[in-house]
Amino acid sequence: MFKTTTSQSGRAVHLSFEGEVIAAFDGDNVAAALLRVGKLQFRTAAKNDGRGPYCMMGVCFECLVEIDGKPNQQACQIIIRDGMQIRRQQAPNITSEL
Numbered sequence: 001m002f003k004t005t006t007s008q009s010g011r012a013v014h015l016s017f018e019g020e021v022i023a024a025f026d027g028d029n030v031a032a033a034l035l036r037v038g039k040l041q042f043r044t045a046a047k048n049d050g051r052g053p054y055c056m057m058g059v060c061f062e063c064l065v066e067i068d069g070k071p072n073q074q075a076c077q078i079i080i081r082d083g084m085q086i087r088r089q090q091a092p093n094i095t096s097e098l
């Protein structure tokens with residue numbers, strides 16, 4: 001699926017994903033940092049379908065996460081910062097008929 005093409009020479013930083021501390025490298029984007037440690041599901045869509053990064057270039061919006069309490073952040077477009085708190089974004093509970 002995804003594979004890094006650069007060396008991991010950046011300064012080590014730490015972020016939190018769903019409460020789990022994850023080591024990452026300064027300069028990575030959020031999606032790359034999470035994928036590197038095997039986190040594939042970033043959000044849910046209707047009916048709890050799991051979604052994760054697809055394009056890695058800001059087009060598909062499949063990588064939306066909540067960062068430091070702010071929803072709808074494109075993980076592939078945001079460079080990590082030490083201490084970031086990242087959570088999966090849950091789809092709204094749709095109960096009406098569509």
Ligand code: FES
Nearest residue numbers: 056058060061076
């Ligand atoms: S992976 Fe497609 S917009 Fe982020």
